[in-house]
Amino acid sequence: MWRSLASNALTLFVVLLVLAGGVVMWGKRQYTTSGPLESAICLRVEPGSNMTRLSGELAASGAISNPTLFRLGADYTDKAHLLKAGSFLVQPGASMEEIVDIVTRGGRSTCGTELNFRIGVTRAEVMIRELDPETSRYVEVLAFDPADEKAPDEYQRYRGLDDLRYRITLAEGVTSWQVIEELKSADFLSGEVSLLPAEGSLAPDSYEVAEGDDRAELIAEMQARQADTLDRLWATRREGLPLASKQEALTLASIVEKETGIAEERPLVASVFINRLRQGIRLQTDPTVIYGLTQGKAPLGRGIRQSELRRQTPYNTYVIDGLPPTPIANPGSASIAAVLDPARSEYLFFVADGTGGHAFAETLAEHNRNVARWRQIEAERGAQ
Structure with missing residues (x-):
């Protein structure tokens, strides 16, 4: 009889052990597999919050299916005490494991x-x-x-x-x-x-x-x-450029930056100035004249006067040869890249074309025709 009871008890223990293992495996699977969240949410964790409160909020928002499993998983992985205040982006289908990692890993808020x-x-x-x-x-x-x-x-x-x-x-x-x-x-x-x-x-x-x-x-x-x-772009510059130093490259990049706001034009605009430097032609660029007048402290707010185009300043590229002594603004990486690897062209001139971009020319005669078209566009706009 005792032998039978012992055998039944052992069988029951084994069954319970198997069931417990099954429950653990089920819980682990629920904790690590994709969750029920259908669209991304910005999860706000208030200062002083805890996993119990957070699990309830997540369940109410449809982000997790089982608040108890969420809390047990955070406890089991020893992350419950690492909860951070902030706003965190939770993507659709995020598992409970992923959400626990998001709200405990540290760093600044990712949404909000x-x-x-x-x-x-x-x-x-x-x-x-x-x-x-x-x-x-x-x-x-x-x-x-x-x-x-x-x-x-x-x-x-x-x-x-x-x-x-x-x-x-x-x-x-x-x-x-x-x-x-x-x-x-x-x-x-x-x-x-x-x-x-x-x-x-x-x-x-x-x-x-x-x-x-x-x-x-x-x-x-x-x-x-x-x-x-x-430093990075200078190390990969094209050979033979008429730029003796990184400072000269930065100066020319600042001019390109002020001459065009169209990204794809930067290498072409840079090529015009590179060609002029190679041929010893003055740059004749208005932004440098304006910087000589304002020192970069305010927009000029008007057109440049003829007397200002003739005025002798270190930045007036209508009267000085080569580059001005310093940059005239803070250029972005795209403009620096453009002057260190400019487009291959024979252009020496450019003027606004009425679309926000510029018309480029190799000869003065062609440039004068482009200027005439631009003056006509200005006149038509003025009449309107």
């Missing part, structure tokens, strides 16, 4: 609200943007010019968000003076910049920053990126 302080060629703009999880694109919800407009009341509400991300964006062609002046209006940064950075030394790019970051350290990062870009 972003403050983008954009420094453009003519003005700065503060933009508050929110990421649309389904399209992974930012939607602008607020914008204003910090120099000319008072910040809306709603701006302060956004500034109070714990997971607000900050970004500084420099447009191609901004001057160093503009960058320093505009950064003074970035009220989420700290510190001062004591020296004006050399013209051309700042990389037009997007910089993720945090509230309280130091302005001088940000400028140093901009300079480091520009130096790295120039």
Whole structure:
């Protein structure tokens, strides 16, 4: 009898063990396989939250099927105590394992609200943007010019968000003076910049920053990126260019940057200036004249006078030979690449063509015809 009882107990134990193993395997499969989420969501984890509260929110939003398994999985992998506050993008079909990793791995928020302080060629703009999880694109919800407009009341509400991300964006062609002046209006940064950075030394790019970051350290990062870009492109430059140094390349790139806003034109515009330098022809480019008048501190706001085209300044390429002494703006990597590997052409002239681009010419006679067409377009527009 006792032998029979022992045998039955052993059988029951084995059955229970098999069932337990099956439950564990089922739970692991549920934890690691694709989840029920049908469209991306921006998951906000409040400061002080925990896995219990988060699992309930995830279940309510349809992101997980079993809150208990979610919590057990986080505990089992020893990640429950690593929960981070912020806003995190969760993609459709994300498993519970992937969601736990997203909210515990650290780093900054991957979705939610972003403050983008954009420094453009003519003005700065503060933009508050929110990421649309389904399209992974930012939607602008607020914008204003910090120099000319008072910040809306709603701006302060956004500034109070714990997971607000900050970004500084420099447009191609901004001057160093503009960058320093505009950064003074970035009220989420700290510190001062004591020296004006050399013209051309700042990389037009997007910089993720945090509230309280130091302005001088940000400028140093901009300079480091520009130096790295120039070093990399200079090392691969075409042989035989009439550019004696990286500084000369940077100067010519800044002129190309100010002459055209069309990406595919940059190598052609660069070829015109390279051909002129090779043949000893003066560059005769208006942006350098304007920089000699304004020192990059403001747009000229009017046409160049004939007397200014004849005025002797170090930047007036109508009266000086070769390049001006410094860059006239901060060029982007595409313009630097264009002057170090320009298009192969015989062009010596270009003028606006009325479409936003330029008409190029090899001879003065052809150029004069292009200029006449442009003058006619200007006259027609003036009449309208």
